[in-house]
Amino acid sequence: MRTPASRRPEGALLHLRVQPRASRDEILGWQDGVLRVRVAAPPVEGEANAAVVALVARALRIAPSTVRVVRGKRGRDKLVRLTGLGDDEAQSRLASLPGYPRLTTTSRSPQ
Template sequence: MKETARALEEVVLEVRVQPRASRNEILGYQDGVLRLRVTAPPVEGEANRAVKRLIAEAMGVASSRVEIVGGERGRRKRVRVSEVPPGSLERLKAAGGKAA
């Protein structure tokens, strides 16, 4: 996906999450799916909140712009990011393999 110099209204990411990991990190893309690890357990939405924070931090957007729109109770999720500033997707891709 090529990003233009202007902001995008929204993007939807396919995400695979490993909860209860030793650290929060973005592993990168595999087969078009963004792989993440979060330390939070999958209890009462803790892991989902950690996913939102991790993606928001990597993309440089407020966590209020990140919403889980599918898979709230599973490891595979669809995450929508609204009002995406220029360069955010590149920052997310570059974050692969780095702990947060």
């Protein structure tokens, strides 16, 4: 499974799967390490990308100027960079989104 976000010196990277032309803008949640989102904007002249940036910024309570689509500008699968957040702050905000994968440890009973 892909990790939900990875940290780089220039900011956290976030994998998205986008559904344009939806009935409304919404974050569906995490699935297989990818944040699934819907936006009402059509995928024409960057409208859907702008809606994705605004939606992610609003959900994470950060400025839209700190969210940038760095890969996938013409496709549904996108890589988004979040700048201006520390590691702990980025993970905390991402964990507040629906369906964030929790790491669990299982202990084996001695046999």
